[in-house]
Amino acid sequence: MNIILKFIALFTAFMIRPAGMVLTHFKCRNGMYPRSAIERFMVPDDKINWSVEYKEYKPPNHTANSIHGKPWADPKIGDPNFKPKWNALDKNVNRESYTGQYLIQDRYPLNPVGRTGICGRGVLGRWGPNHAADPVVTRWKRLLSGELELDKNHKPILQFVAIKRGDTGEWALPGGMVDPGEKVTTTAVREFQEEAINSLVMSEDDKKEWEEKFKSFFSNGDEVFQGYVDDPRNTDNAWMETSAYNFHDDKGDVVGALKLNAGDDAVGVQWVDAAHDIKLYASHEDIVKEVLKRRLLAIT
Numbered sequence: 022m023n024i025i026l027k028f029i030a031l032f033t034a035f036m037i038r039p040a041g042m043v044l045t046h047f048k049c050r051n052g053m054y055p056r057s058a059i060e061r062f063m064v065p066d067d068k069i070n071w072s073v074e075y076k077e078y079k080p081p082n083h084t085a086n087s088i089h090g091k092p093w094a095d096p097k098i099g100d101p102n103f104k105p106k107w108n109a110l111d112k113n114v115n116r117e118s119y120t121g122q123y124l125i126q127d128r129y130p131l132n133p134v135g136r137t138g139i140c141g142r143g144v145l146g147r148w149g150p151n152h153a154a155d156p157v158v159t160r161w162k163r164l165l166s167g168e169l170e171l172d173k174n175h176k177p178i179l180q181f182v183a184i185k186r187g188d189t190g191e192w193a194l195p196g197g198m199v200d201p202g203e204k205v206t207t208t209a210v211r212e213f214q215e216e217a218i219n220s221l222v223m224s225e226d227d228k229k230e231w232e233e234k235f236k237s238f239f240s241n242g243d244e245v246f247q248g249y250v251d252d253p254r255n256t257d258n259a260w261m262e263t264s265a266y267n268f269h270d271d272k273g274d275v276v277g278a279l280k281l282n283a284g285d286d287a288v289g290v291q292w293v294d295a296a297h298d299i300k301l302y303a304s305h306e307d308i309v310k311e312v313l314k315r316r317l318l319a320i321t
């Protein structure tokens with residue numbers, strides 16, 4: 022790698038810290054690749070960065086058959102009809118990364134955080150960044166009397182809506198992929214409706230009524246994170262990025278009325294206490310901790 026590429030790789034690696042997060046990745050490194058029998062090539066901590074030489078590095082190449090020909094997936098690199106505009110808005114597909122400019126090596130985009138032990142696209146549809154949006158719907162935990170419940174440090178307890186993912190069984194934010202041309206805030210609310218309320222089985226009238234009732238609540242989200250996600254599906258050439266929005270019900274009288282019902286690819290949904298030692302899918306625990314920090318600061 023020449024000196025300029027090395028400089029850009031180091032620079033971008035250190036820039037990846039919006040809202041104090043991801044400098045490195047763990048969940049998309051070492052072990053088996055999800056939904057496959059393919060083992061990632063071992064990448065030690067000190068060999069993640071592309072600027073560090075790793076002569077033995079020979080990652081397996083894997084792109085799941087299930088994504089070929091899907092409307093949400095890119096064609097193969099080399100397909101004469103596929104002329105992607107990297108690091109740009111490519112028609113209505115966003116190929117820009119929140120981490121800054123990513124590198125292209127031999128026609129393939131390079132994961133901005135570094136090696137993952139597998140190349141190809143795995144199960145992700147897009148080469149390069151795959152954009153998602155995550156809603157963090159929160160309220161304060163209350164006693165039956167309506168008073169705030171306090172933890173052992175006499176602080177209020179923040180709760181958020183978590184879904185149980187059907188693929189890994191882990192608890193997660195009810196996020197999902199941004200459709201081409203869709204506003205990320207729209208994705209966040211749509212995914213919440215699909216996964217935490219199961220709007221997919223609602224009649225059109227019920228859906229309209231629901232949307233009307235919660236319109237103003239969901240139009241006031243605070244952006245809490247935009248960046249790279251340490252998602253187990255990431256590869257050297259395809260990775261997840263997200264925008265997370267916090268929708269907070271301070272008095273507990275708006276989302277208190279929400280009837281939670283898992284839908285789409287979620288198999289469970291519930292209010293979960295946002296504790297510092299919480300374990301969630303991908304980088305979601307960092308996002309929830311950021312929301313917790315901000316909410317606690319806002320009341321002190």
Ligand code: RP5
Nearest residue numbers: 153196197198250252261263
């Ligand atoms: C995560 O994957 C994102 O933060 C988002 O929650 C999720 C989107 O993927 P699907 O749930 O649609 O599989 O990286």
